Amino acid sequence: EDQVTQSPEALRLQEGESSSLNCSYTVSGLRGLFWYRQDPGKGPEFLFTLYSAGEEKEKERLKATLTKKESFLHITAPKPEDSATYLCAVGAGNNRKLIWGLGTSLAVNP
Amino acid sequence: DAEITQSPRHKITETGRQVTLACHQTWNHNNMFWYRQDLGHGLRLIHYSYGVQDTNKGEVSDGYSVSRSNTEDLPLTLESAASSQTSVYFCASSPSGGGTDTQYFGPGTRLTVL
Numbered sequence: 001e002d003q004v005t006q007s008p009e010a011l012r013l014q015e016g017e018s019s020s021l022n023c024s025y026t027v028s029g030l031r032g033l034f035w036y037r038q039d040p041g042k043g044p045e046f047l048f049t050l051y052s053a054g055e056e057k058e059k060e061r062l063k064a065t066l067t068k069k070e071s072f073l074h075i076t077a078p079k080p081e082d083s084a085t086y087l088c089a090v091g092a093g094n095n096r097k098l099i100w101g102l103g104t105s106l107a108v109n110p
Numbered sequence: 111d112a113e114i115t116q117s118p119r120h121k122i123t124e125t126g127r128q129v130t131l132a133c134h135q136t137w138n139h140n141n142m143f144w145y146r147q148d149l150g151h152g153l154r155l156i157h158y159s160y161g162v163q164d165t166n167k168g169e170v171s172d173g174y175s176v177s178r179s180n181t182e183d184l185p186l187t188l189e190s191a192a193s194s195q196t197s198v199y200f201c202a203s204s205p206s207g208g209g210t211d212t213q214y215f216g217p218g219t220r221l222t223v224l
Contacts, residue, residue: 032211043200043215044153087153091211096141096160096204097168098213102152 002027004090006101013108016077021104023088024070031091033071034098035064038085047073047086078108112137116201116216124224129188131219133201140206142184143213144168144176146197153200159184160206191223 007022025033032051036044048057050066057064061082063074073086085105089098114135123129133142144156155168157176165176173195175187188195198220202213 034212036215041218043202043217046212046214049212089213096206096211097143097155097158098211100153102150 002090002092002099004088004099004101006086006088006104008104009102010105011107013075013078013106015079015108015110018074018076018078020075021073021086021106022070023073023101025088025090025099026069027090027092027099029093031093033066034089034091035071035073036087036089038087038103044087075106078106080108080110082106083108114201114203114214114216116199116219118219119217120220122222122224123191125191125193127191129191129221131186131188131199131201131221133184133186133216134182135201135203135214135216136182137203137205137214138181139203139214140181141204141213142178143202143204144174144184144186145200145202146170146195147200147218148197156186156199157184188221191221193223195221196223197221 004025035047038044048064053068055066061076065072085103087103088101117132140161143158145153154170156174159165159178200218201216204213
């Protein structure tokens with residue numbers, strides 16, 4: 001069964017304290033892995049798409065990496081405004097639907 | 111700028127009433143999706159459409175229906191609202207083909223069924 005698991009469920013960091021969020025997946029025929037950010041009361045906002053193992057993408061303090069089994073979202077020197085829930089989703093096979101993880105809730109304290 | 115909008119943003123209704131949530135996108139995307147988001151369950155797919163006149167059931171479709179008469183709109187109808195349908199509802203769209211499945215989300219509708 002296709003599945004996406006995110007860890008940890010919640011993470012609290014001090015401002016400037018770098019860390020990583022994990023998204024592990026078991027799917028047949030990965031077509032793409034997606035990272036989204038969701039602020040309270042808002043819809044998910046697209047961050048990155050990764051298509052193949054070894055691929056990396058960066059945006060400001062965020063860097064996403066992909067292996068054959070998992071993806072990491074590295075947050076370097078986070079700021080309070082990085083506080084949000086980060087969602088991971090996977091596209092697989094010929095299906096245009098996405099399989100979603102439950103998210104990691106990140107809080108960055110000043 | 112192209113966008114995806116949802117209305118209403120907040121809705122309170124009573125058990126047994128029919129409710130319709132609107133979703134409108136101006137990207138000219140063929141694919142549209144409806145999700146509900148609840149604590150502990152994440153995003154769950156209700157219905158989706160890959161084009162005009164095409165609709166498909168997702169994992170939690172019971173009690174919901176959709177219709178697609180044009181590219182821009184995918185309204186979600188709750189035939190007879192139940193308290194279990196109290197949730198936040200998100201509409202999303204994505205372009206078709208080309209290996210690009212990125213879904214773009216609306217701002218959500220918070221529905222309370224009393």
